[in-house]
Amino acid sequence: xxxxxxxxxxxxxxxxxxxxxxxxxxxxxxxxxxxxxxxxxxxxxxxxxxxxxxxxxxxxxxxxxxxxxxxxxxxxxxxxxxxxxxxxxxxxxxxxxxxxxxxxxxxxxxxxxxxxxxxxxxxxxxxxxxxxxxxxxxxxxxxxxxxxxxxxxxxxxxxxxxxxxxxxxxxxxxxxxxxxxxxxxxxxxxxxxxxxxxxxxxxxxxxxxxxxxxxxxxxxxxxxxxxxxxxxxxxxxxxxxxxxxxxxxxxxxx
Amino acid sequence: xxxxxxxxxxxxxxxxxxxxxxxxxxxxxxxxxxxxxxxxxxxxxxxxxxxxxxxxxxxxxxxxxxxxxxxxxxxxxxxxxxxxxxxxxxxxxxxxxxxxxxxxxxxxxxxxxxxxxxxxxxxxxxxxxxxxxxxxxxxxxxxxxxxxxxxxxxxxxxxxxxxxxxxxxxxxxxxxxxxxxxxxxxxxxxxxxxxxxxxxxxxxxxxxxxxxxxxxxxxxxxxxxxxxxxxxxxxxxxxxxxxxxxxxxxxxxxxxxxxxx
Numbered sequence: 001x002x003x004x005x006x007x008x009x010x011x012x013x014x015x016x017x018x019x020x021x022x023x024x025x026x027x028x029x030x031x032x033x034x035x036x037x038x039x040x041x042x043x044x045x046x047x048x049x050x051x052x053x054x055x056x057x058x059x060x061x062x063x064x065x066x067x068x069x070x071x072x073x074x075x076x077x078x079x080x081x082x083x084x085x086x087x088x089x090x091x092x093x094x095x096x097x098x099x100x101x102x103x104x105x106x107x108x109x110x111x112x113x114x115x116x117x118x119x120x121x122x123x124x125x126x127x128x129x130x131x132x133x134x135x136x137x138x139x140x141x142x143x144x145x146x147x148x149x150x151x152x153x154x155x156x157x158x159x160x161x162x163x164x165x166x167x168x169x170x171x172x173x174x175x176x177x178x179x180x181x182x183x184x185x186x187x188x189x190x191x192x193x194x195x196x197x198x199x200x201x202x203x204x205x206x207x208x209x210x211x212x213x214x215x216x217x218x219x220x221x222x223x224x225x226x227x228x229x230x231x232x233x234x235x236x237x238x239x240x241x242x243x244x245x246x247x248x249x250x251x252x253x254x
Numbered sequence: 255x256x257x258x259x260x261x262x263x264x265x266x267x268x269x270x271x272x273x274x275x276x277x278x279x280x281x282x283x284x285x286x287x288x289x290x291x292x293x294x295x296x297x298x299x300x301x302x303x304x305x306x307x308x309x310x311x312x313x314x315x316x317x318x319x320x321x322x323x324x325x326x327x328x329x330x331x332x333x334x335x336x337x338x339x340x341x342x343x344x345x346x347x348x349x350x351x352x353x354x355x356x357x358x359x360x361x362x363x364x365x366x367x368x369x370x371x372x373x374x375x376x377x378x379x380x381x382x383x384x385x386x387x388x389x390x391x392x393x394x395x396x397x398x399x400x401x402x403x404x405x406x407x408x409x410x411x412x413x414x415x416x417x418x419x420x421x422x423x424x425x426x427x428x429x430x431x432x433x434x435x436x437x438x439x440x441x442x443x444x445x446x447x448x449x450x451x452x453x454x455x456x457x458x459x460x461x462x463x464x465x466x467x468x469x470x471x472x473x474x475x476x477x478x479x480x481x482x483x484x485x486x487x488x489x490x491x492x493x494x495x496x497x498x499x500x501x502x503x504x505x506x507x508x509x510x511x512x513x514x515x
Contacts, residue, residue, distance in 0.1 A: 010338045011367025019364020023353060030352040090348035094407075097312045098365040099338040251314075 010099050020100070020108035027082075028112055038074045038116055042066035042124050050131035059132035061191055063124060064215025067148055068208045069184060070120040075155030077176050079113050080162045084172035087163070088253040096251060110156055117152035121145055136219065143218035151211040154238040158207065160245025167253045183208045204229045207237050263289050264323070265339075265415045265446040266311065271320035273306045273470070280306040281317070282470035288415070288463075293437070293447045295461035297454070299509050303470035304450040305345065308417055311448070312342055325414050338366070341413030341445075343404050345420050349392040355379055355403060356388050359410070366411035382406040383432065398429040405433060409440060416440060418449040422456060434460060454502035464501075468509045 028034060045066040050059075057065075086092050095105050125144055129136055136144075159176070166172045183206060189195050190203020191212050203209035204226040213230035217223055266288040273281035281303040288294045296304050309315035311322055313333035322329040322336075329336035349358050356375050363370045370378070379388045382402045387395060395403060401421070408416060416437070422430045437447055437460075451457055457464055458478040465475040474481055478501050485491045486499050490507035 010334050015364055015367055019361050023361040026357060027350055027352040090346055091350055094348060097342040099334045100365050
């Protein structure tokens, strides 16, 4: 205890964010189940759907579904579970007694999830184009990246809403998983069209269906009613969930 | 260091603090101040309002009324400036379970604006007697080691005011001695310490001044010796004392002998 001042001023925000980001990226890298669910599963899905008969959906739709799964897994399950655990165990409390703005604690975690979505998207599109034998233009890569960031934002907001409304990590985990399964099933079944036209239209208005429609256009499909539904619903879901998540969020689990 | 209007030397000044949880009043108009280099004990039975008071100073809780100044910085209106002057050891600290001790020190150094080299980080961990554990994660440390690491993080910025919430709870005598040596070291550099404890012997031995609170109200304040002298003849104390009057006799006489949860 010899080289620091006794009455320090507030540290620069850049230094604070750098410290938080370094720690949060390390936490992500040291959580293997997150890497598996966020990265490996979408890639396996993309590769698996490239084998055999492939006429049930366009490659863009399949890659879009995989990317939707990845962004949803990271944002809705990974983010919400980690926040709930850190809140219950007192990690947030420890961070909040330092001269760190509360928004910086959350911003760092959100940035880490967005970067993870970008990595997952780049990998997914590269692997998808090889496995499905399709070639994409650079502007399509950019469009897909934009849709991924939009999707990641929507699912992070959904995750925030879940940790805003529920206190215990067990409840957050349980509700997150049930919602995850419902959304992914409705998205997949709607995209494939096996449950009829009514369900396909319904699915286009769900988070996964809306996002998959946007991915399809980013991959080169023509703009359709489904795309319009997606373009409306993704921001709507994001804004509503962000409002709920911020309004009802508590830093303590008690 | 009089308890009232803040003086220039006050590191902490709490005035008319009120904390409510719904209709329950946890802290009811509490006022006290702490000067530079002073070790101040906040004593009270369970539920007396100690942790609520600390929570407001730490910026974790908003009060219903009152002011809190840390080195002249308003801890309620400008909490970050106040927090930059604080070192905090919470009653139950928790750190990210995925990070090792070195990574945690690097993180918290960054949050206090300290640039520490790898050697600097290792030296700090070594100083805390955790050199062999530096690659470990917080959860895998023993209780005493966890307390030492929490204290290391709390003292990292060489704070002007340390807040210690029951710092010796669960520590063996050796760890307790080491903790007090580190606290004395901080005091020697001009820092002040506000601590809560249930150990009256400890408070009597280490605190320059104490405040006894109950139901969120200040019952008595002064040096342990002054309080003992003041209440020595009090009939409640006389009834309790077995031989030499102790701080514990005064404490129980003022707060009652019923058990609190």
